[in-house]
Amino acid sequence: MRKVKIKTFRSYEEADEDYEDDMLSLSPEERISIMEHLRRQYFLIKNLPLDLKVKRVIEKSRTEE
Numbered sequence: 001m002r003k004v005k006i007k008t009f010r011s012y013e014e015a016d017e018d019y020e021d022d023m024l025s026l027s028p029e030e031r032i033s034i035m036e037h038l039r040r041q042y043f044l045i046k047n048l049p050l051d052l053k054v055k056r057v058i059e060k061s062r063t064e065e
Contacts, residue, residue: 009015023031043049 007015007018009018026034
């Protein structure tokens with residue numbers, strides 16, 4: 001898990017730019033692991049069975065590129 005500093009911004013635009021810079025600085029593997037973690041948390045909150053539909057879509061999109 002990464003350590004995150006608390007940041008303050010003067011506008012929404014400034015916050016959006018910082019968020020985009022942070023996301024672009026991550027490797028594709030880190031972005032996928034974050035997405036998978038959020039997906040698991042969502043399924044736990046909604047009390048739904050964890051399925052691998054998202055993983056299949058990612059794998060299919062990788063093969064099509």
